[in-house]
Amino acid sequence: DAGVIQSPRHEVTEMGQEVTLRCKPISGHNSLFWYRQTMMRGLELLIYFNNNVPIDDSGMPEDRFSAKMPNASFSTLKIQPSEPRDSAVYFCATTGGFNSPLHFGNGTRLTVT
């Protein structure tokens, strides 16, 4: 089991550019979460999917953020256009059930200049 795989590990981009973060969940896990972590705001839930369907996207900051899960083995988080305040570590995490732990990917460190 390779665990949750996120790519890229690091992303540096200029303000206004589109950024796409990718996540491959653990096989068999049917819930997928996207979190953002900053020093100021800690771990923030952006959105989560259950069986590929978005359940709660109330944490998505604004329309510049969008997330998709086209199938059980892939999810993307897109920021368009990116802004410096989007700089953070973005984690994808998956679980097979709510009484099971979340398994986190290694995160994508995004820097927007």
Added chain:
Amino acid sequence: AQKITQTQPGMFVQEKEAVTLDCTYDTSDPSYGLFWYKQPSSGEMIFLIYQGSYDQQNATEGRYSLNFQKARKSANLVISASQLGDSAMYFCAMSTGQNFVFGPGTRLSVLP
């Protein structure tokens, strides 16, 4: 609404001593799970221990134990025999079948 509170932004402990990290939670759901995660300076999130709301006994995993007091809605993490490698951020989290909510974390520093 579900909420996790960790009132200790930072804690210090002497190597080989035990330390307790506090966590209180708020939920109206009768069924929930409580989790602790460790985040070392390298950044990965490491699952440590789980306690279900209906579990009668406190969870233990090696040097980690969870002091679960349901009536007080607390789920404190106890680390016995602290090691230098335990220095990290520690997050308490709760799941209720609808969401996973994390607390703000406690930074633990183990002193040699």
